[in-house]
Amino acid sequence: xxxxxxxxxxxxxxxxxxxxxxxxxxxxxxxxxxxxxxxxxxxxxxxxxxxxxxxxxxxxxxxxxxxxxxxxxxxxxxxxxxxxxxxxxxxxxxxxxxxxxxxxxxxxxxxxxxxxxxxxxxxxxxxxxxxxxxxxxxxxxxxxxxxxxxxxxxxxxxxxxxxxxxxxxxxxxxxxxxxxxxxxxxxxxxxxxxxxxxxxxxxxxxxxxxxxxxxxxxxxxxxxxxxxxxxxxxxxxxxxxxxxxxxxxxxxxxxxxxxxxxxxxxxxxxxxxxxxxxxxx
Amino acid sequence: xxxxxxxxxxxxxxxxxxxxxxxxxxxxxxxxxxxxxxxxxxxxxxxxxxxxxxxxxxxxxxxxxxxxxxxxxxxxxxxxxxxxxxxxxxxxxxxxxxxxxxxxxxxxxxxxxxxxxxxxxxxxxxxxxxxxxxxxxxxxxxxxxxxxxxxxxxxxxxxxxxxxxxxxxxxxxxxxxxxxxxxxxxxxxxxxxxxxxxxxxxxxxxxxxxxxxxxxxxxxxxxxxxxxxxxxxxxxxxxxxxxxxxxxxxxxxxxxxxxxxxxxxxxxxxxxxxxxxxxxxxxxxxxxxxxxx
Numbered sequence: 001x002x003x004x005x006x007x008x009x010x011x012x013x014x015x016x017x018x019x020x021x022x023x024x025x026x027x028x029x030x031x032x033x034x035x036x037x038x039x040x041x042x043x044x045x046x047x048x049x050x051x052x053x054x055x056x057x058x059x060x061x062x063x064x065x066x067x068x069x070x071x072x073x074x075x076x077x078x079x080x081x082x083x084x085x086x087x088x089x090x091x092x093x094x095x096x097x098x099x100x101x102x103x104x105x106x107x108x109x110x111x112x113x114x115x116x117x118x119x120x121x122x123x124x125x126x127x128x129x130x131x132x133x134x135x136x137x138x139x140x141x142x143x144x145x146x147x148x149x150x151x152x153x154x155x156x157x158x159x160x161x162x163x164x165x166x167x168x169x170x171x172x173x174x175x176x177x178x179x180x181x182x183x184x185x186x187x188x189x190x191x192x193x194x195x196x197x198x199x200x201x202x203x204x205x206x207x208x209x210x211x212x213x214x215x216x217x218x219x220x221x222x223x224x225x226x227x228x229x230x231x232x233x234x235x236x237x238x239x240x241x242x243x244x245x246x247x248x249x250x251x252x253x254x255x256x257x258x259x260x261x262x263x264x265x266x267x268x269x270x271x272x273x274x275x276x277x278x279x280x281x
Numbered sequence: 282x283x284x285x286x287x288x289x290x291x292x293x294x295x296x297x298x299x300x301x302x303x304x305x306x307x308x309x310x311x312x313x314x315x316x317x318x319x320x321x322x323x324x325x326x327x328x329x330x331x332x333x334x335x336x337x338x339x340x341x342x343x344x345x346x347x348x349x350x351x352x353x354x355x356x357x358x359x360x361x362x363x364x365x366x367x368x369x370x371x372x373x374x375x376x377x378x379x380x381x382x383x384x385x386x387x388x389x390x391x392x393x394x395x396x397x398x399x400x401x402x403x404x405x406x407x408x409x410x411x412x413x414x415x416x417x418x419x420x421x422x423x424x425x426x427x428x429x430x431x432x433x434x435x436x437x438x439x440x441x442x443x444x445x446x447x448x449x450x451x452x453x454x455x456x457x458x459x460x461x462x463x464x465x466x467x468x469x470x471x472x473x474x475x476x477x478x479x480x481x482x483x484x485x486x487x488x489x490x491x492x493x494x495x496x497x498x499x500x501x502x503x504x505x506x507x508x509x510x511x512x513x514x515x516x517x518x519x520x521x522x523x524x525x526x527x528x529x530x531x532x533x534x535x536x537x538x539x540x541x542x543x544x545x546x547x548x549x550x551x552x553x554x555x556x557x558x559x560x561x562x563x564x565x566x567x568x569x570x571x572x573x574x
Contacts, residue, residue: 123499123500124501225436229435229436230435230436238436249498251436251437252437252438252474252475252493252498253498253500254498254499256497256501
């Protein structure tokens with residue numbers, strides 16, 4: 001059974017997602033002792049100097065549904081068809097791995113699909129804010145976080161992705177039929193997948209009370225800190241200490257979990273150089 | 282295994298910590314039935330013996346350890362006596378890290394002298410399988426009655442209260458106290474690193490940083506455990522004491538958000554941290570007469 005990480009990365013006008021995916025792949029190579037295969041799904045040109053970090057470069061199947069989009073989520077229903085692995089963890093590009101989480105895979109393999117529903121703050125607390133989850137709360141949707149989720153090639157996952165495809169292609173209709181007036185005015189991966197899980201009635205099969213999988217979600221409003229005290233761009237309020245061996249502290253907190261930095265400018269060229277040096281590039 | 286309580290008392294020109302420690306030592310003897318060791322200085326002990334008699338002082342403490350004060354250490358603290366009075370005075374607290382070296386006991390309850398022992402709850406610490414126990418949960422008499430945790434700063438680390446620390450002579454406890462020494466000696470650096478707004482040295486902060494460091498700079502799992510009590514009951518320095526009786530104390534508790542108005546609150550058979558030192562000083566003689574043989 002092959003195992004690996006899948007990153008969907010498509011550059012937009014303002015953001016170089018390929019660069020972020022490269023940094024994430026470097027961090028995976030530099031920290032993961034067992035599962036460290038990385039696949040990138042993209043139709044963009046990957047610079048030659050980045051290619052060594054990816055074990056698989058996968059074209060986006062069928063057509064690029066996110067061609068004219070800034071947010072680039074329109075292809076996220078295709079993970080099942082993109083992945084070259086039997087077991088896959090899907091990651092957002094704007095993440096880094098500070099420590100080895102290889103042992104998670106044996107736990108994750110106990111389910112067919114396992115979704116993060118309890119991300120954490122930089123201090124390690126479970127996020128309690130529902131600021132960005134009004135639709136989920138109002139419609140009793142499971143708290144699906146697309147930034148880190150596991151699936152294996154199997155009937156259940158296949159069914160989930162088929163329904164998600166249907167929702168993505170008819171999202172206005174689905175949102176109108178199944179969500180109340182809090183429904184988003186744009187398509188959202190977290191909402192579409194959550195709705196698919198709810199419609200299939202597989203919440204118990206995709207979530208658990210375990211402390212994993214999880215990740216640190218750095219949206220400033222989610223940090224269990226009074227909003228008056230933290231800027232929307234968290235990097236302006238909380239310092240980062242990034243060491244030569246690519247360990248890092250946010251504020252005074254050493255980070256151990258997959259880290260979803262969210263503010264693209266946080267990732268500096270200096271960090272990428274350190275990540276490269278760590279794996280001997 | 283020897284067991285006992287260790288307290289510190291260093292008087293300043295207005296707060297008689299020594300007398301407070303005497304009162305609390307007698308309360309400890311009644312409620313916990315263990316010996317008490319006091320760490321103090323020449324000035325405080327001489328004043329105490331003169332004011333309270335040597336016989337009473339000897340009844341309070343099995344050991345008195347006299348240390349030399351470091352007069353270079355300046356630590357101004359604002360002492361409130363309710364919301365109406367406050368005074369800035371010296372607060373000598375730079376030597377708590379020495380508790381590990383100074384304690385004569387294998388198992389020590391290291392208690393601030395203003396944490397009045399009115400129950401046997403802390404007896405449950407003895408023979409604990411934990412090398413160190415210290416609380417991060419606190420509660421107060423009327424408003425926040427459910428134990429809660431605070432952070433040092435809005436974006437800072439978890440605040441542990443060094444008011445009561447249980448420790449056993451062990452490598453882990455030794456390491457913690459040496460780390461606290463290091464933090465105290467480099468406090469200006471750590472104050473900036475951990476964003477303390479005030480320059481005053483607090484052992485709560487030093488222990489919190491030390492524990493944070495020992496936890497690997499995170500809080501997933503702590504190397505120290507909680508004391509076997511729900512939290513520390515705090516009577517803030519805006520409150521006053523109405524009256525005292527045996528294991529029974531009535532407080533004037535300032536109403537939340539209405540300074541200068543009070544609700545009476547009875548604390549019975551429960552240990553309580555009285556932050557208003559003037560208030561305890563006013564009742565110290567009464568406490569001594571209630572608890573001495």
